[in-house]
Amino acid sequence: MKVIIVGCTHAGTITATQILQNHPETEVTIYERNDNVSFLSCGIAVYLSGDVGDPDAMFYSSPAQLAEMGATVNMQHNVTDIDPKTKTVTVTDLVTVETKTDHYDKLVDTTGSWPVIPPIEGVDGPHVYLCKNYHHAKELFNVAKDAQRIVVIGGGYIGVELVEAYTRQNKDVTLIDGSPRMLHKYFDHEYTDRIQKEFTDHGAHFAFGQRVTGFENHEDGVTVKTDKGSYDADIxxxxxxxxxxxxxxxxxxxxxxxxxxxxxxxxxxSDPDIYAAGDSTSVHYNPTGKDAYIPLATNAIRQGTIVGTNLFGNTMRDMGTQSSSGLNLYGTTMVSSGLTLENAKEAGFDAAAVTIEDNYRPEFMPTTTPVLMTLVWDKKTRQILGGQFMSKHDVSQSANIISLCVQDKHTIDYLAFVDMLFQPHFDRPFNYVNILGQAAVKKQAELSK
Known part of the structure; x- marks a missing residue:
């Protein structure tokens, strides 16, 4: 069987690896228009901040490794057409500009995603940059050395991490976003209010509730225009x-x-001989039971593994996702999984939430640290829909506990008393996640009166 993989970042790399490890007799041909594979773009911010000195360390595979496993790897080759009727692809070699046609038995689309570029004046100017791949990372690293004023547009995970990275280098940074606060899709007000104070303490400026209308590029910088003002920057x-x-x-x-x-x-x-994985496809979002577009490396790697298995017969099902994710900003861990209360209500749930703060381990220990935490559940079924955690202590694994609860449709009653270890170095006799579940049970009882 011949498999053509179009695109080879996360999902494509894992698909090829899965095929060649388990079915080495398969003819695997990869077409990738870039000159690299498997770059972990989620590490761009830690590279730009200086925490990681070598961006080349963010690759977990290479064209040479895939070729050694048996793949025919065509880098800097752009697929310009796919014909499902003849099972052929048309490909252009970006170096020689030669074009050829290739045939497949099965095709895997792992072409990924690209940054949204609004059709506004000046967006393609020389001082406006994107943040997606290895070459963007290298470019941003170089231009930021001489840039003192930086405007970041977009208050999601990538934008917020860039602002943090640049303020730590004492840059003058402004964050512009159309929403009234950063990270609003993932965290409640109490969380974003706290972390925004850390940003302002580090010198960041906010321009929330503003829509960018254009970029005026100058010889030595750019003016970012919004519907409420303008901001001068180097980049x-x-x-x-x-x-x-x-x-x-x-x-x-x-x-x-x-x-x-x-x-x-x-x-x-819908074509049985074409599979898709990663950012080019949707995922099944378990909290709502519906498909959603959630471009995360975790989803891409899982889906690539599934595709690499099912090309030889559909035996491995996708479990779906809770969109679990996390950040470390100025030493503060922020993690979430599933729905916020606002998102749950928008999805049609009769939902409730509880937010508490408690120390992660006993007060008799030499030190302890408070954890801000929220649990969201369906009042009718008592099933957990999502959760959020924030602390100077590393609470990242707590999001994974909530993810499992949502995945397996566990209730607040289950979380309140499920067995977890106790040792004063690590936690209380009831783990703080148990305590959160107990607070939810108590609030549910009050709501039921």
Whole structure:
């Protein structure tokens, strides 16, 4: 069997690896228009901040490694057409500009995503940058050395991490976002209010509730124009989200409205010989039971593994996702999984939430640290829908506990008393996550009166 993989970042790399480890007799051909594979773009901020000195360490595979496993690796090759009827792809070598046609038995679309670039004046100017891949990271690292005034557009994870990285280098940084606060999709007000104070304490400026209307590029910088003002900077970085890179299959397989490829639970598209994984497709979002576009490396790697298995027969089902994610900002851990209360209500749930703060371990220990935590649940079924945690202590694994609870449809009653270890060095006789579950049970009882 011949498998053609189009695109080779996370999902493509893992798909190829999975195939060649378990079915080494398979003819695997990879077409990638960049000159690298497997770059962990989530590490760009730690590189720009100086915490990681070598961006080359953020690769976990290489064209040479994939070739050694048996793949035919074609870097800097751009697939310009896919014909499902003839099972062929048209490819252009970006170095020699030669074009050829190749045939497949099965095709895997792992073409990923690309930053959303609003069609506004000056967005393609010389002082406006994107933040997505290895070359963007290197470019931003170099230009930021001489930049003192930086404007970041977009208050999601990437934008916020960039602001933190640049303020730690004593840059004059302004964050612009159309929402009234940063990270509003992932965290409640109490969380974002606290972390925004840390940002302002480190010199960051906010321009919330503002829509960028244009960029006026100058010889030595750029003026970012919004519907409420303008901001002068040496460089501006656009971080307003991602869109699926799926134009090659438009009109050829079923897609969501945003262009993400629709797949079944085996990651198979509406064409049985075309599979998709990673940012080019949607995921099943377990908290709502519906498909959603959630471009995360964790989803891509899981889906790539599933595709690499199911090309030889649909046996491995996608479990879906809770969109669990986290940040470390100025030494503060912020993690979430599933729905916030606001998102749960928007999704149609009769939901409730409780927020408490408690120390992660006993007060008789030499030190302890408070944890701010929130649990969201369905009042009718008592099932957990999501949670958030924030602390100077590393509480990142708490999001994984909530993720498991949502995945397996556990209730607040389960979380309140499920067995967890106790040792004063690590936690209380009831782990703080148990205590959060108990607070939810208590509040549910009050709401039921």
């Amino acid at each position: 501006a970085v656009l971080c307003v989200g991602f869109r699926p890179n799926t134009d090659l299959l438009k009109g050829k397989v079923e897609m969501h409205e945003n262009g993400a490829i629709v797949t079944n639970e085996y990651m198979q598209s």
